[in-house]
Amino acid sequence: MQLGVALAGGGIRGIAHAGVLKALEENNIQIDVIGGTSSGSMVASLYALGYSPYYIYLLFKRYARDIVSIDALPIINTIGDFVANKKFQVRGFNSGEKIQQAYNKMALQKGVSCMAEIKKPIVIPAVDVNTSQKFVFTNTKEQGDRYISNISVGEAVRASSSFPGIFCPCDFQGYKFLDGGILDNIPVQEVKKRGADKVIGVNFRADDIDENSNFMDISMRTIDIMGNKISEEGIQESDLILTVDTDGTGILDVDKIDVCYCAGYRCAMQNMDRIQSIL
Numbered sequence: 001m002q003l004g005v006a007l008a009g010g011g012i013r014g015i016a017h018a019g020v021l022k023a024l025e026e027n028n029i030q031i032d033v034i035g036g037t038s039s040g041s042m043v044a045s046l047y048a049l050g051y052s053p054y055y056i057y058l059l060f061k062r063y064a065r066d067i068v069s070i071d072a073l074p075i076i077n078t079i080g081d082f083v084a085n086k087k088f089q090v091r092g093f094n095s096g097e098k099i100q101q102a103y104n105k106m107a108l109q110k111g112v113s114c115m116a117e118i119k120k121p122i123v124i125p126a127v128d129v130n131t132s133q134k135f136v137f138t139n140t141k142e143q144g145d146r147y148i149s150n151i152s153v154g155e156a157v158r159a160s161s162s163f164p165g166i167f168c169p170c171d172f173q174g175y176k177f178l179d180g181g182i183l184d185n186i187p188v189q190e191v192k193k194r195g196a197d198k199v200i201g202v203n204f205r206a207d208d209i210d211e212n213s214n215f216m217d218i219s220m221r222t223i224d225i226m227g228n229k230i231s232e233e234g235i236q237e238s239d240l241i242l243t244v245d246t247d248g249t250g251i252l253d254v255d256k257i258d259v260c261y262c263a264g265y266r267c268a269m270q271n272m273d274r275i276q277s278i279l
Helices: 011-026 039-049 053-068 072-083 097-108 153-160 188-193 215-230 232-237 254-270 272-278
Strands: 003-007 033-036 122-128 133-138 170-172 175-179 198-204 240-244
Touching: 003 011, 003 039, 003 188, 011 039, 011 053, 011 198, 011 240, 011 254, 033 039, 033 188, 039 053, 039 097, 039 122, 039 153, 053 097, 053 254, 097 153, 122 153, 122 188, 133 153, 153 170, 153 175, 188 198, 188 232, 198 232, 198 272, 240 254, 240 272, 254 272
Parallel strands: 003 033, 003 198, 033 122, 198 240
Antiparallel strands: 122 133, 122 175, 170 175
16 A cells, blocks of 8 residues: 655645654654645655655754745835736745755755656646646656656745745746645645555644734735635545644744644644554
8 A cells, every 4th residue: 555645835834744754754654655735845855855854854944044034125015016006026026046956955965856866756736827727746757748857856846835925936948836835735636646545634724813913924824724725625535634733833934943843743643543544
C-alpha cells in the first residue's frame, strides 16, 4: 500500500507540516507520495529531497525572516493606486527570488537541479493568471501539458507560493504563476494520481475574528475559508484530514514558527490512532 500526504498552504503556519511529518516519522510511518501547495510546497519539496522533518524546521527558523521580508510601503501604495483606479503595478511586491534561490541551493545540496530529478513522487500546484488554469509541477510522467517537470525546484516552490498581494507572479516559459491555493489548496487528488492508495490531508483551522483582528488576520481567515471551500472535493476524497490549530498565527508571523511546528506535531500525535487505522 502506498501512503500519500497532501499539505495545504497557510503562510508561515506551513511549518506545522514538518511537525506532522516528524510525528509520522517517530511512529515509523513511511510516506510514499507527497504533495503541497504554497507553504505546503515548501515543506513537501524539502521532504521529497530527503531532508528530515526536524531539519526542515531548522531551515525555516534560519531562512523564514529573510524570505518574507517585504517593503510594506510600496505594497500599500500599490493597493492605493488600485483602489484609485490607477494602472495596477506589481513592482512594489516581493519578487520571490529569495525563495527560488534558497530552494535551488538546498536542492543542489542533494544533487538535484530540477523537479524531474527528485526521487520521491511529488506534486506542487500553481495557477497561471493568464489562462486561469491549474498547473502541476511534478517528477512523474503525466498526460497533458499542464504537468511540468523541466523546472527548477526553486521556481516550482516560488510559483506555488506566490501569494497574491504579497509576491509578484512567477514568470516561467510565458506563464505567470500565482499561489496554487487559488484552485487547489490541498492537492489530495493530485497525490492520488501519483499512485497513493491512502491519502492524509493536512490543513489549518480558520481563526476566529474579533475586534482586535487586523487586516492580515481578516485576510488569513478569508483565505482559510476559500481554501477549504475550493478543496472540498479533495477533502472528501482524502482518507483522513488533520486540521491543525495554530492559535491565531498570521500569514507572515515568523515569531510563531516554534508554536506552529509544535502544533502540527501535537495534532498528528493526538490523531495517531486514527492515522494507524487507515494503514
